[in-house]
Amino acid sequence: MTRKHETAASAGAARPLRPARLRPRDIVRVGLAGLRARRARTVLSALGIALGIATMVSVIGISASSQAGLLRTLDALGTNLLRVRPADSITGEPARLPSDAAARVRRIGPVGTASATGELDATVRRTDRVPPVETGGILVQAADLDLLRTLDGGTRAGVWLNEGTARYPAVVLGSVAAQRLGIDRTGVQVFIGGRWFTVTGILHPLPLAPEIDRSALIGFPAAQRHLGFDGHPTTLYERSTEESVAAVREVLPRTIDPETPENVAVSNPSDALAARAATAGAFTGLLLGLGAVALLVGAVGIANTMIISVLERRREIGLRRALGATRGQIRTQFLAESLLLSGLGGAAGLAAGSLVTTGYAMLRNWPPVIPEWTLAAAPAATLLVGALAGLYPAARASRLPPTSALTSP
Template structure:
């Protein structure tokens, strides 16, 4: 009898210890492996395929825009660099500047010969503008020029510019003295001339078209010109003999040295009235301008990506509200808050990754298709795909943090009581 109360007392005083023992003996919650996390996260997406597709579409549009813009810009830049490699960067042009009083200066008639005497110069040629118009027939008004210039040209021009004749022949020792003309590519297009042997009206008389040139990226002014020989220009069109542009090519390593001596060589008395430029710099400037435009388009793609991220966050918040009973059941069966949080964060990451993967593929296809249609080499840098993956992971994480935390905070009893 005396032992029973003692035992009860002993049991009463040992309640805390017994509880601690029971707590210590309670099984720890099971850990979810990486495969389990992915399977649980994917299950939530498979249950709502239409909503998943619409949410991933926003991410896909943003990523596709960014990858396509980067790919098109890279393809354009690669095409320009290949053009520079093909055409060379050793072409310099000499043209008249302005006099001290702001008037247009003139190059000396001997300018071409003086340039040829510079040691590192390989080849040089010149053109001179003529105050005349070229028209398809003499019935067309003189005011309708079509933006075509008439120029006298030395016979070495095609060699210096490394151009080619698309149809017919170039000027030679005989034709440069005759009323014969060679048309640049755009000049022929604007005149509607597609073959040689036809005649055009220049300076009050007919000239026979003996050649049509191909494109000249380093000398677009030649593409818009009708070219005659220096002797023919003086004889038939009143050319004064002063060149307006001198083209020269020199050794690559000597370009800057030649550039520095050209003004004093061409016009020793007034070197300040001479302008020297390098046409290849214009192509490099175009590549830089394309890069600036790319940044603007990337900004627009980033905005689209941000909107897509908001859509993912909205989808995940609605998913948490709709699946409260599921969350409560998982919690009552032993799932911890951390596991619920990881589940919804994984869903958000998978949703973003789905949109990002589809968007990257579509963007690469769009960039390649556009480049091939323009005759450019298709180039999509690998870092663009890396950036797309990184962006989707960031968007998925940011968009999923709040919904995941909200799901983890739900009480099992409250969630199960929700109808």
């Protein structure tokens, strides 16, 4: 051997051997090979992750869709309706609104329309044979002729009160009142305050005024003539421009009752719907907790699957170590399997949760909404679960000595 070849051989012998590095594509191929070898176990383990992610995505999506639907309804109804009622009097005596309260409110510049109703000490019954105590929770109220315009409502059957019917024993039923009385058409009669009234109309539901839904409404003149109404309204509804709601709300008490404005209470019915929209996720935390539990169960399933996989593949691990695979490469292989396993479950769960959200939202006539952060959080949670579940099995596999792994049964 020449000196040149001797020098090259000695240099080659002195240079340490370095194991080949696994490229990302090779890591994925090795991980998928391990999962394909145990397909049934892979599917069952991924199912736990899929259920957890699907639960979390569907809960968040349905809650967001519910809020979007409620806000859409609120926008359609408008937030410029104010309700005025007598407040608790300082002296303890029941406060009353002036009989011309609606006319006073209409004189406020930004006010578009104002209407009043007055509760009557009377009951409405389907026939005079029904005991008076069985009221069905239905109110009898006198109503202004422009009440329906103020509430932006409409009739489902028949017509609203007019100048003629408001003077005679005619009644318009709210949607709930008509349902409780078993009436679905006009022209029938009901027994109110000891005499018969003819049903001339049935209203559509009024979400901003549920008390009207539960009421039998008659004209102010008929209420005073036939039922002894004193003319003092108990509720006043007012609409103004959206921009002037706050200003009108401030001046309403002093306008209605200048001497004792503290006896006038003003509320915005849309605030209740807005509060519902804000608290529509009250149970979201609980349901997300259930989804997290399902996700934890899925993580335990993945960890269990990977540990069993390590035990079953001891000879494979020993052979790979004997052929030059490093501990780091063994760890990477099993960690990749865990990540791929959880990733498959997460993708299936994300798709299932999105389908559930869309289907339920369409069933309830809501706009389907899946927050963008959910689409990013679901894969992130999936990979985190996969990494945590695979750390211990991967570390355990990398610590197996090649000799004991090859000789294991």
